[in-house]
Amino acid sequence: MRRFPVPDRIDLPDDVRERIDAETEDAGFTPNVFPAFAYKPSHFRPFFDYHDALVEDSTLERGEIEMLVVTVSGVNDCLYCVVAHGALCRIYNQAPKLADQLATNHRLADLGDAHREMLDFAVKLTESPGEITDSDVDALRDAGFSREEIWDITSVVAVFNLSNRMATVADMRPNDEFYDLGR
Structure with missing residues (x-):
């Protein structure tokens, strides 16, 4: 992310850090969207919750x-x-x-x-x-x-x-x- 600072991992709330760690483990690398959206943890949480709902509770493949x-x-x-x-x-x-x-x-x-x-x-x-x-x-x-x-x-x-x-x-x-x- 070039226009906004990516927060240091240590400064993130525990739940945000845990979610990023889980994504890193699943993918084998940290997709840049996770640390980027961590810029505002209060937005990170509902954004990824909604994303998860879209892919986990969908009639679409x-x-x-x-x-x-x-x-x-x-x-x-x-x-x-x-x-x-x-x-x-x-x-x-x-x-x-x-x-x-x-x-x-x-x-x-x-x-x-x-x-x-x-x-x-x-x-x-x-x-x-x-x-x-x-x-x-x-x-x-x-x-x-x-x-x-x-x-x-x-x-x-x-x-x-x-x-x-x-x-x-x-x-x-x-x-x-x-x-x-x-x-």
């Missing part, structure tokens, strides 16, 4: 969540999230080219019709939220998504629009490790 994140992050030109979640997208979808396709132009990606409809909705919600209508939601239903899945799609898009903006303003950079994962 984890690969679908990562497809949404990469597509939205590509639209928002968020380097950190494209690279970090691109790695997760490759891993969860077992598709080494998919993240690159989604980040640059999801319309040309190797997708089925339902996922293309999902990502079209995600892009419209990102670029023109005031233009979302009943027909957009109906198109998702017609593509086979349940009411709860549509809620979850919307939630992922919303939180990653927030995340992209925070990462961009903070000038958060992806860890080198993310570039090679899942390739």
Whole structure:
């Protein structure tokens, strides 16, 4: 993070430090988003709690969540999230080219019709939220998504629009490790 100071580990509240340590153990390195968001522990906690809820209590597959994140992050030109979640997208979808396709132009990606409809909705919600209508939601239903899945799609898009903006303003950079994962 280049525009805001990253706090010293020793100065962090115990719960924040423990969460960062757990993520480091799981990943084998510390994803930069964790120490960056620790800049404000009172924001760190609900941000990661909501992220966890999105991926743990969702009717969507984890690969679908990562497809949404990469597509939205590509639209928002968020380097950190494209690279970090691109790695997760490759891993969860077992598709080494998919993240690159989604980040640059999801319309040309190797997708089925339902996922293309999902990502079209995600892009419209990102670029023109005031233009979302009943027909957009109906198109998702017609593509086979349940009411709860549509809620979850919307939630992922919303939180990653927030995340992209925070990462961009903070000038958060992806860890080198993310570039090679899942390739």
